[in-house]
Amino acid sequence: MTSGNTNADTDLVERYLAGDMTAFDELMIRYERQIYRVCYRFVENREDAMDLAQEVFIKAFEHLAGFRKESSLKTWLYRIAMNHCINHVKKQSHEFVEVTENIGSVRASVQSHLEEREQREHFRRLVKQLPPKQKAILELRINEQLSYEEIASISGRSVSTIKASVFFALEKLRKLVKDPTLMKKV
């Protein structure tokens, strides 16, 4: 996040608080995709991710006056999203149902594509086994490509802790690949 972006965010926040609704649209356009993607990674379906992202933005806009600018707006929004999603996943964890794909009969020409897809699905299921916070850190780093400093600021931990968390998340995935019996029923 450059200081130019931060200044632009600060300006947009001030304009929104002064009642300028065009600032609302600009803020949304800047961050809606990123926040939605974070939410999607937790729930893995479009509708739930949209609901979660909407709740995150409502929470953020309602508390925008209290945003103290100690961190960037991006970090602040990610923090709200991460906490909101982790709470949601914890509440819903007992309701998770395993989704199995019924591939049926397939033609040989698409066999390799399906295998690749299946492998990806399997990996996704493994990632789901990680504790919510560890999973979030891994996703923010690898898929959202946030810096370790940004993730540390979002989660309120040190950079070393975040790096260790990424390592141990990948280590856990390795153990699950080696020994699938370690997998919980999801």
Add this chain to the structure above:
Amino acid sequence: MFGHLKAEDFVNLMDGTELSATQRKHIAGCSQCHATWEYMRSAHSEMSSMETDIPEPDWSSFRSSVRDELLSRSIQRQSTVRRWTGWAIRPATAWALSLLLAVGVTTVTVLWKSTPPVPYAAPKPPVVEPAAEVIEAGPEKALFEDVMALGEEQQEQLRRMLESSPSVTYKR
């Protein structure tokens, strides 16, 4: 083998940070660290490939739903504030006043009961100078007739008695 790479070293390596000569030498010779590094690299690329599957929603409708929800919550909040500061202020004031009155009455009662009771002193009867002599007198006419009916000797006795007792009180 000593000098295994730490968690942070693997993560730095994954991010493309150059390892020191010692660490490079170690990872080349240590099968454990080499296997860990190989897995980290493949898991990292596997994770990265997962991101392409995220379906995009209709952003303009998403934005308007957030805006509408914010607006409706703001209206709700305003009406709640108005409810508390508008008509509801009257019952609130009444409550406050009754409470104040109750506290006042209780305080006065407690204070009243806590002061030590003053012993009852019976009022003293008014001091009346005793009359030297009380003569029962009848009506004026009857008295006059009684005096007229007295003999000379009795009249003289009465005159002397009156002269000698100036503090005689006549009671009617």
